[in-house]
Amino acid sequence: MKLITESVQKIDGISLHTIDTDKYKTNTIVLKLKAPLDEQTLTERALLPYVLQSETKSHPTTTELRGYLDELYGATLNVDLMKKGEYHVISIRMEIANENFLKDKTPLLTKALTLLSEMVLNPILENGSFKETTIENEKRSLRQRIQAVYDDKMRYSNLRLVQEMCKNEPYALHVNGRVEDLEKVTSASLFNYYQKVIEEDQIDLYVIGKFNEKEVKETVSNQFKVKNRDPKMVKLNHQNVSKVNEVIEEQDVKQGKLNMGFRTNITYTDSDYHALQVFNGIYGGFSHSKLFINVREKESLAYYAASRVESHKGLLMVMSGIEFNNYEKAVSIIKQQMEAMKNGDFSDQEMSQTKAVIKNQLLETIDTPQGIVEVLYHNVVADKSRDLSEWLQGIDDVSKEDVVKAANKIDLDTIYFLTGMGVNK
Secondary structure (H helix, E strand, O other): OOOOOEEEEEEOOEEEEEEEOOOOOEEEEEEEEEEEOOOOOHHHHHHHHHHHOOOOOOOOOHHHHHHHHHHOOOOEEEEEEEEEOOEEEEEEEEEEEOHHHOOOOOOHHHHHHHHHHHHHHOOOOEOOEOOHHHHHHHHHHHHHHHHHHHHOHHHHHHHHHHHHHOOOOHHHOOOOOOHHHHOOOOHHHHHHHHHHHHHHOEEEEEEEEOOOHHHHHHHHHHHOOOOOOOOOOOOOOOOOOOOOEEEEEEEOOOOEEEEEEEEOOOOOOOOOHHHHHHHHHHHHHOOOOHHHHHHHHHOOOEEEEEEEEEOOOOEEEEEEEEOHHHHHHHHHHHHHHHHHHHOOOOOHHHHHHHHHHHHHHHHHHOOOHHHHHHHHHHHHHHOOOOOHHHHHHHHHHOOHHHHHHHHOOOEEEEEEEEEEOOOOO
């Protein structure tokens, strides 16, 4: 039985994904815009969704726009950016009450789709470009978001590991762009880039909830007039590791951050992707995993120790917080746990517990409309159709030999350590 029933229809240059479910009393709309990560346009792309969500022609100030959302029974609107492999994805989300549960039968979903269309395809302009005041306000906010990473040492060390490990790859770029590029962005340059986005990006629109599918399709056909396009696709090249890169950086910090980056040589499209997920669950994904038990609990070496997989780039990242003088020992134990995985040194109980947790995590994710979209969007990014039932069955079918085989494809690439000033002298 299908856990999620998704209908996908191509309407000119947009893919409309509808998920008909009566689980929620609201309807959710998520618009995804996908393009390859590009150093030349990175910062403009990071700025663009925040400019678009500030105001529209019909609601020409942020106050008026937010007031209109309040009139729509407190509809919510937000934007964000993420990396999916070497793609830079803009997400614009709206959640609105379902009129079927209200006495007032105002067509709220149609109004929300109309508002989203106006925001994205017909933004308010001043002298043929975005408004200068809006650009300056949003540049100031973006600068703060970029700089906030440097104040959060856990995020900073993750960023630095990726920068060092993927130095000559687009994946090294940060979703929020670069401060040094911000001053070059003008209302004219951003508007030119916006036009390129609307003409070239892969556009996917998700509508989740209880609605008349025919009406939604008609509204999207009428409101979202975008030309057919042939979106740019990224060809992922696996990188061979010839020598482990070790980077030690000093800052005025009280706790060391040890991050280790591995190449898994497995991505979402590969047949051993499920085995990689089970591998990660046993190795460092959960509180019962080897890293947590051995690095944190048994040896008391780390305040935290965990790993995560980047599904579309083929990376495995280990994150830990340690005392400065525990560096060598922590690196050694993290490597030992990896060797144990390659040698099949894990039990049937660890396998079954990990599979149960992964499946529960997936089912919890699809309890929310946002989670449903994020699960389904993997298929768009990878250009591969994988149903959730197939995904769950795939986890069940993973054998110990499959996990060992996946483990032996994994290579350590980079060790990054953020330590205190003068500690290594």
